[in-house]
Amino acid sequence: MTISSLSRRPSRSATSGFTLIEMIVVTLLLSIAMLGLLAVFDASARINKNETDVADAQGSVRYGIYQMTRSIRMAGAGGLYVTQAVLNHNDANLLGIQPNGVSYDNVAGVTVTDTFGNVWNVRDGTDMIEVRGVLNSPIIGFDESTSCNPCTGTNQLNALPIIGGPQIGYHLNNDPTRTQFAAIDAYTQSANVGKPMLVIVQDAKNELHACGDLGPPIGLQRYPQPPFNVGVITAQTNLASGNTFGSIDFANAIGQRFNVELPSGASQPPATIQTLKRAGILDDVVYFITTDPATDPTGIHPFLAQGYRRGNVFEVSHLADDVEDMQVAYGIDTNGDSAVTRLTSAGCPINANDPDPNFSTTAGCDEWFPNAVGEVAPVDTQFQEQSPFNPSHSGLPLAIHCPRLHAVMISLLAKARDSDPTYKGPAANGYKIMNSTAAPITPGLYRRRVQTLKINLRNYAFQG
Numbered sequence: 244m245t246i247s248s249l250s251r252r253p254s255r256s257a258t259s260g261f262t263l264i265e266m267i268v269v270t271l272l273l274s275i276a277m278l279g280l281l282a283v284f285d286a287s288a289r290i291n292k293n294e295t296d297v298a299d300a301q302g303s304v305r306y307g308i309y310q311m312t313r314s315i316r317m318a319g320a321g322g323l324y325v326t327q328a329v330l331n332h333n334d335a336n337l338l339g340i341q342p343n344g345v346s347y348d349n350v351a352g353v354t355v356t357d358t359f360g361n362v363w364n365v366r367d368g369t370d371m372i373e374v375r376g377v378l379n380s381p382i383i384g385f386d387e388s389t390s391c392n393p394c395t396g397t398n399q400l401n402a403l404p405i406i407g408g409p410q411i412g413y414h415l416n417n418d419p420t421r422t423q424f425a426a427i428d429a430y431t432q433s434a435n436v437g438k439p440m441l442v443i444v445q446d447a448k449n450e451l452h453a454c455g456d457l458g459p460p461i462g463l464q465r466y467p468q469p470p471f472n473v474g475v476i477t478a479q480t481n482l483a484s485g486n487t488f489g490s491i492d493f494a495n496a497i498g499q500r501f502n503v504e505l506p507s508g509a510s511q512p513p514a515t516i517q518t519l520k521r522a523g524i525l526d527d528v529v530y531f532i533t534t535d536p537a538t539d540p541t542g543i544h545p546f547l548a549q550g551y552r553r554g555n556v557f558e559v560s561h562l563a564d565d566v567e568d569m570q571v572a573y574g575i576d577t578n579g580d581s582a583v584t585r586l587t588s589a590g591c592p593i594n595a596n597d598p599d600p601n602f603s604t605t606a607g608c609d610e611w612f613p614n615a616v617g618e619v620a621p622v623d624t625q626f627q628e629q630s631p632f633n634p635s636h637s638g639l640p641l642a643i644h645c646p647r648l649h650a651v652m653i654s655l656l657a658k659a660r661d662s663d664p665t666y667k668g669p670a671a672n673g674y675k676i677m678n679s680t681a682a683p684i685t686p687g688l689y690r691r692r693v694q695t696l697k698i699n700l701r702n703y704a705f706q707g
Contacts, residue, residue, distance in 0.1 A: 296659035296690070300565045304657045304694050307547045307563030311530055312698050314374045315651050319702040321377035321523045322445040322471045324504050325646040326623045328702070330373035331573060334506045337497065338555035340529065344507070347371035347571070348613055348620035349680045355531060355550055357559040358438055366545050368681030369532040370571040372651070375501070376702075377443065377523035380430045381423035383482075384414045385447065385519035391491070393515040394444050394472050400488040400522060417482070424482035430524060431480045438553035439475045440524060441498065442491050446470040447520035454628075454645035466646055466703065472513040473501035473525055475554075480524075488522065497554060501525070504644075505623050527552035530562075532569050543684050547655065567656045567684055567691070570677035572614035573621055574650030574697070583650050585609040611652055614677045646703035654695040662687025 261269075319328030335344035341354050353365040365371060386406040391398040404417040404424065417424040434440040446469045454466040474493035481487050492498070493513040502511035529550045534542045547566040550557030574583030585591070585601050591608035593600060603609040606617035613620050626648040654676045663671075670691040673683025 296565075296661060300563075300657035300659060301692050301694070303563040304547070304566060304655050304692075307566065308653060308655060308694060308696055310549065310562055311372075311653055312696060314376075314378050314526075314528055315372075315653075315698045316701045317376050317378050318374050318700050319376045321382060321443040321521070321525060322469060323375055323443070323501070323525075324468065324627070324644075325648050325700075325703045326505050326626050327501060327503075328375050329573070329626065329648060329651065329700070330375070330506055330623070331571070331620055332506070332622065333373065334500055336510065337500050337552075339550075339552060339557050346620050347373070349678065350531075353531075355529065355533070355548075355559065356556050357550065358553055358556050360556075361559075363531075363533045363548065363550075363559060366532040366534065366568075366681060368679055369568050370679075371529060371531040371569075372571045372653075373527065373529045375525065375527045378526040378528065380427045380524045381416075381421075382521050382523040383416050383423070383427075384521050386411075386414075387518060390517060390519055391444060392517050394474070394491075394493050394519075395513040395515055396494050397490055397492045398474075400442070400444070400491050401486055402482060402488065402522070403486060422483075424486075427488075427524060428480050428483050431476065434476055434479055436477045438556075438558070439477045439495075439497075440553065441473055441501070441527065442476055442488060442522060443471055443473050443501070443525040444491075444516060444522040445520045446514075446516045447518040451644075466644075468644065469520060470514050470516065471502070472516060473498040474513075501527075507623055529557065530569070532566060543687075544660065545684070563655070563657070565658050565660050567658050568676055568679055568681045569656075570614075570654045570679050572611040572652040572654075572677060573626075573648055574611055574652065575621060575625055576647045576649055577610050581649075583610045614652065616678045618678060646700075648700065649704045650697055650699045652695065652697045654693060656691060656693050658684065658689040658691045662689050664688060666690055 319325060331347045333340040333343070333345055333347070339356050342352070345353055348370055349368050350365050350371060351367050353371070355363045355365065357363065383402045384406055385402065389401065389403055389406065391400040402416055405413055405415055407413040431440055449470050451468045451470055472493050474491035475495040475498050476489055476491055478489055480489055496510065499510040499512055502513060503509065531548055532545050533548050534545045544565055545567055546561050547563040547569065548559055549562050550559040576583060585599070585603050586608050591603060591605060597604050602611060602614070604615050606615040612618050626646065628645040628647055656674055656676050666688045668690065671688040674691050674693065676693055
């Protein structure tokens with residue numbers, strides 16, 4: 244080998260690769276970068292999952308609040324007093340909700356018993372609301388030729404598919420395109436001795452009291468209140484093929500609790516009704532927040548439930564999952580202007596901390612009760628005007644009876660199903676709505692959303 248050939252051979256240092264240290268450094272840097280990317284992807288996936296959970300909860304709440312809105316708007320349908328149509332205390336003389344006569348505002352230790360004998364614990368610090376009326380089935384009309392005279396004991400109640408005549412016009416109780424009779428039969432198919440249902444019948448010839456305009460024309464009847472009786476059925480109706488509601492027990496003790504004007508008062512026996520105006524299946528539904536110990540022993544997944552009265556118990560079902568709180572406020576026209584408004588008295592300024600012109604977070608500064616801390620839940624007598632100067636049909640000094648309750652406000656607090664330990668938002672540890680005393684769900688941090696809706700009572704709202 245010549246010297247010249249050796250000089251052309253490349254040196255060892257010129258052909259060497261990465262050193263071990265260099266490889267370790269590069270691997271470490273790549274690992275750090277990869278971990279960073281994975282952390283970003285993990286956070287993104289977690290946020291996406293939690294937002295999906297919140298969206299699911301909101302969708303569920305929307306369905307629940309739709310069902311509540313539908314019932315509340317129809318409260319009193321069939322002819323109930325406003326004091327019987329919406330309850331914010333349970334009837335002390337009816338079973339199913341314990342303890343007796345308890346307020347539905349920020350409850351503590353309240354239970355609802357279902358048709359299977361299960362006892363549902365209402366979540367402490369949340370609100371309940373009870374709504375009554377012909378809510379889920381048609382109302383049937385009657386004329387002079389149809390009656391359940393006297394509607395005071397156990398009577399058969401028959402209804403004709405078509406009533407009226409050429410002089411006064413015809414009314415279709417069972418329009419072939421709507422099949423109202425079949426709808427009522429389907430709705431009452433579960434009625435039996437263990438799960439009785441209610442029927443309300445309304446008098447066509449009498450009026451209990453006049454609720455007229457205060458201004459001209461004076462005496463215009465705005466809210467008629469004919470007498471009514473409530474009875475109990477223990478079998479499915481047979482309207483489609485037999486034109487009958489079947490046998491109705493108007494002497495039943497449960498029905499007599501609906502006849503009384505004030506749920507806090509004594510039972511009212513049925514009055515004689517010789518000519519009927521209309522009749523329908525009366526619903527008594529309660530909405531509340533509870534948990535299912537069978538599927539959720541830790542109680543971190545509360546849900547909105549509804550219960551339909553079946554005698555002395557309720558048929559309970561889920562409406563919306565992961566609803567942490569429900570608060571209810573009642574719009575009561577206290578100043579007689581036929582509206583539910585914010586008050587402008589001293590001490591109730593509209594400012595940056597309380598800016599809503601129709602609603603106030605300061606106690607006593609609007610006609611919603613109890614939406615602010617420090618306000619007391621209303622009682623049944625506050626839902627209608629009470630006049631001490633004229634005798635009432637009930638023998639008590641309650642004469643004018645104009646409804647003062649015109650609207651209900653519902654606020655629901657929904658949370659994501661799973662906690663997010665990285666979420667530090669303002670509602671992560673809990674959120675308070677209205678005057679709630681409900682404690683936040685623990686343990687964990689949750690994304691939460693609030694949905695609030697004001698609902699006018701169709702049968703008692705002002706109609707100018």
